[in-house]
Amino acid sequence: MNANDNALSGAMPGTACQSCALARNAALIKLGVDVEGWDYVVALAGNPNTGKSTVFNALTGLRQHTGNWPGKTVTRAEGGFLYNGKRFKLVDLPGTYSLLSTSVDEEVARDFILFGQPTVTVIVADATRLERNLNLILQILEITDRVVICLNLIDEAQRHGLKVDERALARELGVPVVPAVARKGEGIRELLAAIDDVATGAIQTRPRRIRNADRRVAEAVAQLAAQVERAFPGLSNARWVAMRLLEGDERISAAVRDGTLGELIAENVPVAAVPRPAEEASAWATAR
Numbered sequence: 001m002n003a004n005d006n007a008l009s010g011a012m013p014g015t016a017c018q019s020c021a022l023a024r025n026a027a028l029i030k031l032g033v034d035v036e037g038w039d040y041v042v043a044l045a046g047n048p049n050t051g052k053s054t055v056f057n058a059l060t061g062l063r064q065h066t067g068n069w070p071g072k073t074v075t076r077a078e079g080g081f082l083y084n085g086k087r088f089k090l091v092d093l094p095g096t097y098s099l100l101s102t103s104v105d106e107e108v109a110r111d112f113i114l115f116g117q118p119t120v121t122v123i124v125a126d127a128t129r130l131e132r133n134l135n136l137i138l139q140i141l142e143i144t145d146r147v148v149i150c151l152n153l154i155d156e157a158q159r160h161g162l163k164v165d166e167r168a169l170a171r172e173l174g175v176p177v178v179p180a181v182a183r184k185g186e187g188i189r190e191l192l193a194a195i196d197d198v199a200t201g202a203i204q205t206r207p208r209r210i211r212n213a214d215r216r217v218a219e220a221v222a223q224l225a226a227q228v229e230r231a232f233p234g235l236s237n238a239r240w241v242a243m244r245l246l247e248g249d250e251r252i253s254a255a256v257r258d259g260t261l262g263e264l265i266a267e268n269v270p271v272a273a274v275p276r277p278a279e280e281a282s283a284w285a286t287a288r
């Protein structure tokens with residue numbers, strides 16, 4: 001399947017905001033990510049056992065290293081790949097079922113997507129357990145609109161007589177969906193193309209966001225979101241922030257109070273922020 005084959009076409013190049021790029025870099029450095037030498041940062045998220053590590057290895061080959069998240073005993077794998085002449089840094093997030101910060105793993109994953117502002121977040125989903133995986137997918141779509149879904153374990157789904165209509169799913173979720181059998185390398189090429197298209201803005205996503213069923217909750221969220229937006233103009237996920245504030249989320253409340261929430265203001269189109277020496281290219285895997 002072609003990654004563009006999903007009713008999400010229509011390039012809309014925008015302008016890079018240098019101060020946004022600097023703020024994002026500062027946030028990434030705080031999260032322990034070396035910002036030298038990349039054009040784009042890609043986060044890899046997903047439920048445990050969906051083939052995340054397999055996808056990571058297929059994308060980065062041997063160009064990877066592991067360490068810990070700053071101040072946490074949670075391990076992190078990082079790697080890089082070269083695609084279409086651009087350097088992508090790939091950061092593996094802990095496998096989680098949700099992003100509600102009820103465990104260190106969930107907190108690490110959420111903070112990275114929220115504060116690290118990866119250019120693209122790839123969610124590896126298990127095609128045999130789509131319903132369960134949709135929980136995390138929808139939560140991530142509330143935070144960021146730059147998402148690609150890797151619908152993995154298609155071979156297992158077939159073995160169980162399951163067929164997922166990935167085009168309908170892409171339409172419903174508003175982001176590209178790439179079917180894959182990561183263990184055999186199937187779909188990796190299409191995944192790379194989709195990541196590149198979302199990173200450059202060649203594909204504009206329209207993420208599905210859940211509306212509150214209860215009118216009073218919806219009104220409270222809308223009111224608070226408007227205030228959040230006034231305080232932090234340009235914030236792309238004010239609604240999500242408003243919902244966390246209503247829940248009494250300590251970390252988000254603190255970020256609003258001390259102004260670090262301003263770091264979340266997204267650029268229109270992520271563009272290379274840090275120039276790097278040409279010889280560094282040799283340190284990156286060349287993706288197929």
Ligand SMILES: Nc1nc2c(ncn2[C@@H]2O[C@H](COP(=O)(O)OP(=O)(O)O)[C@@H](O)[C@H]2O)c(=O)[nH]1
Pocket residue numbers: 046047048049050051052053054055095152153154155156180181182183184
């Ligand atoms: N059948 C099948 N198995 C896969 C596929 N991708 C990964 N696996 C297997 O699923 C298991 C979990 O994969 P892993 O990458 O460790 O998952 P993670 O926990 O999400 O990082 C491993 O045994 C993989 O070899 C796939 O597309 N098809």
Ligand SMILES: [Mg+2]
Pocket residue numbers: 052053054095
């Ligand atoms: Mg893993």
